[in-house]
Amino acid sequence: xxxxxxxxxxxxxxxxxxxxxxxxxxxxxxxxxxxxxxxxxxxxxxxxxxxxxxxxxxxxxxxxxxxxxxxxxxxxxxxxxxxxxxxxxxxxxxxxxxxxxxxxxxxxxxxxxxxxxxxxxxxxxxxxxxxxxxxxxxxxxxxxxxxxxxxxxxxxxxxxxxxxxxxxxxxxxxxxxxxxxxxxxxxxxxxxxxxxxxxxxxxxxxxxxxxxxxxxxxxxxxxxxxxxxxxxxxxxxxxxxx
Amino acid sequence: xxxxxxxxxxxxxxxxxxxxxxxxxxxxxxxxxxxxxxxxxxxxxxxxxxxxxxxxxxxxxxxxxxxxxxxxxxxxxxxxxxxxxxxxxxxxxxxxxxxxxxxxxxxxxxxxxxxxxxxxxxxxxxxxxxxxxxxxxxxxxxxxxxxxxxxxxxxxxxxxxxxxxxxxxxxxxxxxxxxxxxxxxxxxxxxxxxxxxxxxxxxxxxxxxxxxxxxxxxxxxxxxxxxxxxxxxxxxxxx
Numbered sequence: 001x002x003x004x005x006x007x008x009x010x011x012x013x014x015x016x017x018x019x020x021x022x023x024x025x026x027x028x029x030x031x032x033x034x035x036x037x038x039x040x041x042x043x044x045x046x047x048x049x050x051x052x053x054x055x056x057x058x059x060x061x062x063x064x065x066x067x068x069x070x071x072x073x074x075x076x077x078x079x080x081x082x083x084x085x086x087x088x089x090x091x092x093x094x095x096x097x098x099x100x101x102x103x104x105x106x107x108x109x110x111x112x113x114x115x116x117x118x119x120x121x122x123x124x125x126x127x128x129x130x131x132x133x134x135x136x137x138x139x140x141x142x143x144x145x146x147x148x149x150x151x152x153x154x155x156x157x158x159x160x161x162x163x164x165x166x167x168x169x170x171x172x173x174x175x176x177x178x179x180x181x182x183x184x185x186x187x188x189x190x191x192x193x194x195x196x197x198x199x200x201x202x203x204x205x206x207x208x209x210x211x212x213x214x215x216x217x218x219x220x221x222x223x224x225x226x227x228x229x230x231x232x233x234x235x236x237x238x239x240x241x242x
Numbered sequence: 243x244x245x246x247x248x249x250x251x252x253x254x255x256x257x258x259x260x261x262x263x264x265x266x267x268x269x270x271x272x273x274x275x276x277x278x279x280x281x282x283x284x285x286x287x288x289x290x291x292x293x294x295x296x297x298x299x300x301x302x303x304x305x306x307x308x309x310x311x312x313x314x315x316x317x318x319x320x321x322x323x324x325x326x327x328x329x330x331x332x333x334x335x336x337x338x339x340x341x342x343x344x345x346x347x348x349x350x351x352x353x354x355x356x357x358x359x360x361x362x363x364x365x366x367x368x369x370x371x372x373x374x375x376x377x378x379x380x381x382x383x384x385x386x387x388x389x390x391x392x393x394x395x396x397x398x399x400x401x402x403x404x405x406x407x408x409x410x411x412x413x414x415x416x417x418x419x420x421x422x423x424x425x426x427x428x429x430x431x432x433x434x435x436x437x438x439x440x441x442x443x444x445x446x447x448x449x450x451x452x453x454x455x456x457x458x459x460x461x462x463x464x465x466x467x468x469x470x471x472x473x474x475x476x477x478x479x480x481x
Binding site for chain 2: 146149171
């Protein structure tokens with residue numbers, strides 16, 4: 001029962017909360033622009049961190065995504081020992097940077113006194129879950145060598161089974177406690193994310209991205225409007241009214 | 243009456259079993275052993291004397307191929323046609339009726355007969371050989387398979403992804419146990435059985451994780467490691 005909850009239901013619950021939560025945050029983000037700016041500023045103080053941290057987080061996310069999308073290629077590529085050591089070494093370095101950055105974010109969160117109590121609690125829970133997820137991932141890499149290879153045959157199929165809608169917890173229950181902790185902590189962090197200041201930053205970024213996407217269509221719309229005004233079809237449909 | 247009924251039940255059971263497990267259509271020639279074990283060994287031995295039916299050792303020399311094909315497809319048909327050999331066999335084996343294997347193609351039956359002619363049932367699978375008879379080539383293959391330099395035939399993950407083996411070159415993984423003393427701990431037969439199945443749930447999910455040759459080579463490689471003889475190159479000491 002515990003296994004089913006943790007490794008079959010929790011991932012779906014967490015993803016559902018993440019998607020719905022972010023959608024709601026995005027929908028209500030237009031109200032009270034001044035308040036939103038304050039929220040963004042507060043979130044930036046906690047989550048922005050240094051450039052190296054942001055880069056390390058990006059590398060870590062991309063590496064996890066690659067392991068999920070092209071596991072066989074990752075295994076084949078790392079067949080050469082030197083590449084394997086390089087991959088695992090970079091992974092450890094990046095993981096350590098993310099861990100340090102995460103600890104810094106926790107420190108900044110503790111120093112911050114503004115904001116609602118509920119948001120502060122959600123943010124503390126999110127940072128704690130993220131810290132556990134990063135730390136357990138790092139310890140897994142240290143104690144259970146060549147995660148970049150075995151994860152392709154064990155963890156990726158588990159994630160694929162979740163994506164296919166037929167979760168197979170058998171893959172994950174055979175794994176050591178640290179790996180299970182990594183999965184559960186990641187799910188919890190994703191579930192809490194919409195209630196934190198990080199969601200504010202993500203919503204603001206999505207808003208800006210949508211603005212960029214909408215800009216060319218706005219330009220095209222204005223050009224089409226001008227063209228229609230100059231070549232008004234009414235002129236040749238009803239010439240007598242000219 | 244009872245005997246007839248029992249034979250009918252036995253025949254129906256055999257046919258049902260073949261329907262459930264056999265799925266003979268489209269079998270590859272290499273499956274001759276599997277089909278033989280599923281369908282023939284309940285009543286026939288190979289070189290171990292009479293069971294319910296005759297010992298099949300040397301049967302391809304005693305009978306002609308067309309006769310064997312007809313008899314395997316429909317023994318009763320051959321008996322009813324008045325074939326003296328078939329009638330004699332029927333009498334000698336107390337009227338035991340052999341199931342009609344009509345679902346097997348001529349080629350499939352031919353493959354089984356070829357396999358019997360080559361004394362197939364008496365041949366050991368490569369992985370059932372004792373590890374001490376492994377050659378330098380077997381160990382060289384094992385070294386490449388263990389490290390992942392050569393891919394496993396069934397697409398599985400190389401052993402070194404999760405395991406370490408003393409003296410195997412590339413630093414092995416530490417998710418699974420260190421296999422350096424596995425041979426001494428489990429011995430040949432237990433390791434042979436163990437290597438028939440994957441050691442964890444993972445992809446590709448199939449029963450045959452290693453081929454018999456891969457399994458034998460890796461077992462031999464573990465033996466060498468257990469005895470402290472695996473050199474960095476995988477070559478046997480002194481060679």
